[in-house]
Amino acid sequence: MSLVPLAPIGDARERVVDDRTFAEQRAALAVLEERLHARRREVHAGWGQKQVDRVHAKGKLTARERLEALKDSGTPHYEVGTFVNYGETFEGGVTSPAAGVVTAIARVEGRLVMVIANDNTVASGAWWPRTPEKIQRAQEMALRLRLPVIYLVDCSGLFLPEQSRAFPGKRGAGHIFKMNSLLSASGVPQIAGVCGDCIAGGGYMPIISDRVYMTEQAYMVIAGKALIKGAKAQKMTSLDIGGPDVHVHLSGCADERVPDDEAMLSAIRLEVARLPSSGADFYRGGIGALDPLYPAEELAGLLPVDHREAYDAKQVLARLCDQSLFWELMPELGEEMICGVGRIGGLYAGFVINRQGLVGDPERPGNRRAGGALYRAGIAKISAFSRACDSDGLPLIWLQDISGFDIGAEAERQGLLAYGSNLIYTNSTNTTPMFTVLLRKASGAGYYAMAGLPYDPVVQLSTCVSRQSVMEGRTAAIATYNAKLDDDFRIVAKDDAERQAVVEGMARVEQRLEQDMDPFQAARRLDTDEIVPVAELRAWLATLVEASYQGTGYRRIKNPRIWSMHDLQDLVGQVR
């Protein structure tokens, strides 16, 4: 193993912030994270106990009970898309908790898999507007990381009153089956357990899977009994039309029949056990996952809730990386950005984070300027680093807290547009898995340049204080009403009523943008994949990095002896 010069990073908590500051910051975040937990519980309850009882009365398990029974006992799972459709009501005034489908990365027989389980406590697992997108997003994550996919199908079909919003578009329900096909074409194992209704679109989903199990309660049909009665005046039960008798024994559309949910889940576990084991341990090179020297839980008191307040970004890295060891690349250049390599869960990953507070200005020695922004040297640095991660096959973690690119005459003269575009080009064409965390601000083109969701990170996580926006509310209000303001942003109009209208209009814009920046709004619209408590970030990232190293043979993973990273280190003037 070549020398990867990991060095201690970070300081003990009491040397970073005093007790009072730590307590205040943790308390402020706790209020928001308690709301997160409460909302999670609300979503997990689906349509309530009555629906749970109804499912149990049929001798079936709920989607979340199935997930619990499927995964290795005692292991955590990582749910994505929890808040899709959160707070939104549909035709008839109904809600669709989690968009009626549970998508989660879980551990089964030691392997990480993507589980996609229709929530049978929400309108019998119907597909709502955005349910297809949510399922496709999970399929995309699985495709990118070659994670086996397990479908637990219990779906009554599209929620018909809203069919126009889930059926025809590019990401309409049918695209799920295209994703099934692409997963299959890329050699990603898919296993379907049909454990209830599986009507129309739902019927296609399992068929492309490599192995299909059906319980005695399950049926798969192109059209259900009501449609058949209407179209052909035939009275049949759903099981007669497409139950296991038909599909396991006559049509061959399913492989095995099992008595119930429990038996089906055991059978699927056995199937997963027959798949190749994870490559992660091989790539760990005999080194296990080691906790950071400074506990990850301390992040909850180190991240100020007020996005205008600075903190020490190195302390964040120290609480994410194993043993708080980190190899910082090019520290002498563009200090507004910190990039380097660390282990997480025993596996190497690249990290990029924005430094907050004041940083040096290379054009004016002795002067300081604000961090949390992109300047020329910093852009060039992370662009080269990003490409080196791609070249070396290092999963790349972007930790965003960015107010945007530097602006002004100097920024334009220096050609920041071009430097930024180069970074965007690099990230757009990288094939190494990238993961993005929006620690706080994710503003303007900075959100794009640091691999925000439009740049296809495999997963993007938000915290309770993430803010995605083109600009802050006040700035946007000024931009919107620019024509009515003078050069000093004062209202031009002399007439009182007219002035009042501008004042109120600006206040409305500002308030509207502030609301839209709520991470739950983003999560509702699939503009971020999940909202997580900051103390859980390390566990999430360790799992995602492990998932990146699980499959072998599909992507470049260089051993550290031949990393391009070493070249970068030498080229920036270190004596060798």
Added chain:
Amino acid sequence: MSDGSTATRVTRPELTVKLAIRGDGKAVLESPSVGLWRGAPEEGAVVVPGQALGELETLGVITLLRAPATATGLVIEVHGAREGRARRPVQYGDALLVLEWTDAASELAATAQERADARRESGVLVFCTPSSGRYYSRPAPGKAPFVEVGDVISAGQAVALLEVMKTFNRLQYGGDALPERARVKRIVPADASDLAPGDVLLELEPE
């Protein structure tokens, strides 16, 4: 602060070298850590307190070395000078430089001392702002102030909020010339007033 290097980083790791007096009365500057020493001063150079004395590379991390507050003199010996390598391996406590006291050096030292004294106003201990910006005495409106007159503060404690370019920075008490703990005698600026770099924030007395 000028340290003779062109680096503009403000977040550079730094270490102060240790000073020992040899049997012959000469001052020896000793390495504060293990590593590869680069950018060493040459023989005949003059060292004054706070001066940059090259960099120490330890496991790829480069740390700036500074002369301690009491070191002044002419460099008469440099560790590893004969081999003339760009990076010289040093161990903890190795003699990096040997200094000889000279008149020229003592003049420079006096200037350096004057500069240091200028930071203390009439002998009172002071804590100054490292940057320009708007000063706030409390973390947020309605919250208790960070410090009040009579409070005993210790190194690392947040004592003020400084707004620079729309970002808020908590200023932590500390600094080479200041004691680990001190009592606040006076809070100098008015709340929400604008400060220039080096303006005095707190007047202190030793605890």
